[in-house]
Amino acid sequence: DTGVSQNPRHKITKRGQNVTFRCDPISEHNRLYWYRQTLGQGPEFLTYFQNEAQLEKSRLLSDRFSAERPKGSFSTLEIQRTEQGDSAMYLCASSLALSGGPYEQYFGPGTRLTVT
């Protein structure tokens, strides 16, 4: 059983450029989450999907951020007009949500974004 995968693992970009990250969840998982983690902090929730529906977005998620999960499988997170404050580790997690179950989230290795 393969885990959550994320690509790319590292991304260096110049301020003002657009970047897109991809997350492939564990195959049978219907929920997919995006988090952002900066140095010395815990991960912060950005958004999550159940199948292809985006159920919640954090107020942290500015208009420059958009996420999709078109077929309920992989997901992409796009950041437009990147700013230096966007530099962080972007984490993806997936879980299986069924009625009555809490089902823990399994995390991918993350994409480290550096905006210069």
Next chain:
Amino acid sequence: AQKVTQAQTEISVVEKEDVTLDCVYETRDTTYYLFWYKQPPSGELVFLIRRNSFDEQNEISGRYSWNFQKSTSSFNFTITASQVVDSAVYFCALSEAWKTGTASKLTFGTGTRLQVTL
């Protein structure tokens, strides 16, 4: 709003010592879930345990044990006979479940860095 506090920023112990990592949470929800994750130097978060708010039974898994006390809103984690491989950052997290009855987004604490030396 939900909040998780891990007051211990960093703990250093010598191998074979026992160590307890503290976690205090705040929530207005009556149904919620608590989690512990480990983040080793490699960076990938590893799930350790989850508890729901209705189950205050303590749990032991090998050298790991967890103490959940609703009266003090705490969910502490103890490693017995620590080993160098336990060196990592440990995160406590909370998920409220009032909307859907299932856990959804996680609110993490700031983590406790555990350093185990020989």
